[in-house]
Amino acid sequence: MKRLWLSTLVVGCLLGLATPTNTAGQTRLKEKTPEQLAEAEAPAVAGQYLIKFKPALNTASRSTTLKNLGADHLQHLASLDLELIEFAPLKQNATPEQTERVLAELKNHPAIEYVEPNYLYAPLYTPNDPGLGQQWAWGVIKAYDGWNITQGSSSVIIAIVDTGIQTNHPDLDAKIVAGYDFVDNDTNAMDGNGHGTHLAGTAAAETNNSTGGAGLCPNCRLMPIRVFNNNGSGTLAAVAQGITFAANNGAKVINLGLGGSASTTLQNAVNYAWNKGAFLTCAVGGSNSGTPTYPAAYPNCFPVAASGKTDIKTPSSGYGTWVKVAAPGASIYSTWLNGGYTTISGTSTATAHVSGLAGLLASQNRTNAQIRDRICATADPIAGTGTYWSCGRINVYAAVQ
Known part of the structure; x- marks a missing residue:
């Protein structure tokens, strides 16, 4: 037997x-x-x-x-x-x-x-964008491994509330949904500064298209919202309207690479968007100070500091335990005006990385609260964690598993 x-x-x-x-x-x-x-x-x-x-x-x-x-x-x-x-x-x-x-x-x-x-097996996804070699961040934050799990969804919209976006940029044009210009009060949110276009490319540039560089959420779409003029300045009214417009028009992620004075109106706009289900990523600023900045310090914002290639806080980045995470924010290569590309640094570029990650997580049907908790729980506890930021430096692969 x-x-x-x-x-x-x-x-x-x-x-x-x-x-x-x-x-x-x-x-x-x-x-x-x-x-x-x-x-x-x-x-x-x-x-x-x-x-x-x-x-x-x-x-x-x-x-x-x-x-x-x-x-x-x-x-x-x-x-x-x-x-x-x-x-x-x-x-x-x-x-x-x-x-x-x-x-x-x-x-x-x-x-x-x-x-x-x-x-279990999965496609090994490495984009063919020629500028990929200049985008050092993808390896550090394990984006390549994360893209083998998800590349996001076209149903997820990331709103860039900034200087607008060059909507006809060859690395962005296929990703654009209708936005608004609160500077000139029309529907043409074309960027005349470059900052918003750069952030858009980091968060969700067209990827694997043999052009330029990659975006962290390859399949997410982009909503251009212009609240700053070509000199890079704008009003509270414009910023508040930009945030609420994004929330009312289906944005799952709202990128706020901006800052200024504390304001009840601004906080109410942030709370409005959060209650609509949007996740708001907010730059902590480049003051090299532990003093909270706004809107980043509001409870319904997700404050982001900047780290460099060696996982150390960049010299000018804001910091403090009120900051949630660090993300790459030094010498970031991305889209620019006139169909071009350039390299800039700052906590706003770090914030765009987090917006792209939030787009990937939203594509997995996570709520804004779940996205907030997930990014923190899976961050790598690099040097400075607990002092410069509370959670660590973002890890794409760990977050989207």
Whole structure:
């Protein structure tokens, strides 16, 4: 009679019971190798394995063996003569140790030639934009790994409340939705300064289009909202209207790379947008001071400081435990006026990175509160965490998993 040792083993693992260490053919966990650990911990469908029976085993014997193992047969891969099997007790909450033990037992079964988990794979996404080599931030914040999980959704709109956007820029034109110009009071929110265009490119430039650089949320769309004139100045009324316009017109993320005096009107506009479901990313300013700035310091804003290539606060960035995160804000390459590109620095460029990450998270149907908590919870605790910022430097891959 065939032994039912593996089904007993699986149930024992799930119940936390000790399994015999002297059973013939068993591999003890204390003897595990790095290769065994990697095999057990790699992403795979829980409880599923691909096994190849030894050639001498006929169909009836294979079926009997699977029954005695306590395994469900899911599929026969004819071309490779493989069986996809599943152990129902391991479908949820299986630990790497349990997976490793099951693998060891299956490998030592006399009827099985080889076995491996039903691993998970994903496209390896590296954009072909020629300026990618100048965008050092993507590697530091693990954007490439994050893009293998999600590249965002066209249903998510990131509003750039700033100097407008060059809407016909070849690296932005396919991403633009209707916005508004609160300086000239018309629908043509064309940028005549460059700042807003730069932030737009960092957050969500057209990506993998053989042009310029990449944007952190490749599939998100952009809403140009002009609240500053070509000299880079604007009024409270314009900024407040820009924020509420974005919220009323479907923006899931609102980028505020701006700052000034504390204001009830400004705070009310921030609260209005938050209550509409928008996530607001706010630059903390370049004063090299721990003094709170506005709107960044309002509870419904997400304040962002700037860090450099070596994960150190940039010399001019604002700071303090009231600041949530750091993000790349030194020598950032992105879109500029006249269809061009340039490199600038500042907490506003750091904020655009966070807006792109927020766009990716919004594409996963997270609420603004969930986005806030997720970015903080998954940030890397680089030097300065707890002093210059409370959560750390953003990590795209960790956030979108």
